[in-house]
Amino acid sequence: MLVDLISGLFIGAGGLFVLIGALGIIRLPDVFSRMQSVSLIETVGAGLLCMGFIVKVGFSLVGLKLILLLTIIFFLGPVVTHAVAQAALAAGVKPLLVHDRRSAATKADAQPVSASVDKIKTPNVKASVKKALPKSGSKKADI
Amino acid sequence: MxxxxxxxxxxxxxxxxxxxxxxxxxxxxxxxxxxxxxxxxxxxxxxxxxxxxxxxxxxxxxxxxxxxxxxxxxxxxxEYLQPNFKFQSILVVVLAGGMLIWGMWDMPEFGVMQAPLHENTAPGYLDASKNHLMPPNVVTAVLADYRSFDTLGETTVIFTAGIGVLLILRGRKKPKKSKNKAENSHET
Amino acid sequence: MYLFATIAILIAMCCAVARAVVGPNIFDRMLAANTIGSLAVLLLVCFGFLMGRPEWLDIALTYGLLNTAATLTVLKYYRHGDLSVDADHEKGADDAG
Known part of the structure; x- marks a missing residue:
């Protein structure tokens, strides 16, 4: 009974987080902010769901598989989002910022931040993002 | 649900x-x-x-x-846009799709027990696979034993895949030199 | 609760598909496609428990790995314009700068 209650709580919370993440995918304004809601689904949502099922089945082969699945989603999901962010920055997609705090960072954070800013600017895509994206890809592909 | x-x-x-x-x-x-x-x-x-x-x-x-x-x-x-709209190809696609839909009308309803498949073919296999000392799973018995010549190609593919996996797992130890090289170049 | 989780995942899938269809640039689509894959994995798990078939977890595991592999393949191609590029070399050059 208690097990059912706990697993139900976990699964309900997981479903709630999946819903919040879905709302974020629709409503947030640009790629980099949408990444956060995707990460929400892949870490908190999947984590809580799998946790609930693990509590439900206890120590068994199914539980072991669930732990494996949780490990895969929990660690590989953020890897993929990070790779998407890196590729987007390399292709010249600018994050939507009110003011760019990266250039006016404090001294302690200045070193890695300036390196990342340099990295963004190297592709020097001047045209609008939508136009530039297929172009840069096809240019590379043509060589 | x-x-x-x-x-x-x-x-x-x-x-x-x-x-x-x-x-x-x-x-x-x-x-x-x-x-x-x-x-x-x-x-x-x-x-x-x-x-x-x-x-x-x-x-x-x-x-x-x-x-x-x-x-x-x-x-x-x-993708470049098709310069002109081909009427014949649309006609062929619509005709073929219409024939498929027309042929679908003769099929028995989805999941009905009175379908010819469930009345004539399936019971024979269900009975025979018990007596012929086949694998305990009927689907596996049909795939691997009754249709063994059909699935010979599939079995070959599976064995080839197994050999490939074994080669990958084994080959990790040998080429240590190239791996070290890659690590060195990464460090510099 | 299983039902609620399954329906939540289905709604999330709808949102991800909408984003994949309208997404203004390619990275939106990439992110949405990856999300659809992850949600498919979660759907398998939830629906498997709902139907009393937890064996589907094996397939969910395969999906999770395939999803990651596919997305990383696309990203690698987009980044380097080639699948057979040696990432270590380029990475070393980038890090030095």
Whole structure:
């Protein structure tokens, strides 16, 4: 009974987080902010769901598989989002910022931040993002 | 419940298919095709066709993405519009689709026990596979024993894949030199 | 609760598909496609428990790995314009700068 209650709580919370993440995918304004809601689904949502099922089945082969699945989603999901962010920055997609705090960072954070800013600017895509994206890809592909 | 999941997934499938049709950027088409095959695999699983679902996911999302990308390397990343509208091809497509729908009317209703398949063919196999000392699973018995010459190719493929996996697992120890080289170049 | 989780995942899938269809640039689509894959995995798990068939977890595991592999393949191609590029070399050059 208690097990059912706990697993139900976990699964309900997981479903709630999946819903919040879905709302974020629709409503947030640009790629980099949408990444956060995707990460929400892949870490908190999947984590809580799998946790609930693990509590439900206890120590068994199914539980072991669930732990494996949780490990895969929990660690590989953020890897993929990070790779998407890196590729987007390399292709010249600018994050939507009110003011760019990266250039006016404090001294302690200045070193890695300036390196990342340099990295963004190297592709020097001047045209609008939508136009530039297929172009840069096809240019590379043509060589 | 199953109906609900089926309905939602099939609707999403239709939406993605239309998006693929109207998309001109071929990278986006590759991505949408990957999403399509994941949805399709989910539908197959809901319909209880686990092996087909596995194949769809492995082929649709795994290998064909890589193959499409390898093709895009040779071509441009953008689809050009067809200069003129071909009436004959539309006619052929509509005719073929109409014939398929026409042929569907003769099929027995989905999941009905009185279908000829369940009345004539299946009971024979269900009875015989017990007596012939076949594998305990009837599907496996039909695939691997009754149709063994049909599935000879499949079995060969599976053995080849097994050999490949063994080679990959074994070959990790030998080429240490090249691995060290790669690490050194990474450090510098 | 299983039902609620399954319906939540289905709704999330709808949102992800909408984003994949309208997404203004290619990275939106990439992110949405990856999300659809992850949600398909979660759907398998939830629906498997709902139907009393936890064996589907094996397939969910395969999906999770395939999803990651497919997305990383696309990203690698987009980043380097080629699948057979040696990432270590380029990475070393980038890090030095």
């Amino acid at each position: 199953e109906i609900l999941v089926d309905a939602v997934l099939l609707t999403l499938l239709v939406v993605i298919t239309l998006a693929i049709l109207f998309q001109r950027n071929l990278f986006a088409v590759v991505l949408l095709a990957g999403a399509y095959s994941f949805l399709m695999a989910s539908i197959m699983l809901v319909l209880d066709a686990v092996d087909v679902a596995m194949t769809e996911a492995a082929v649709g999302a795994g290998i064909s993405t890589a193959l499409f990308l390898a093709t895009l390397y040779l071509t441009h990343g953008k």
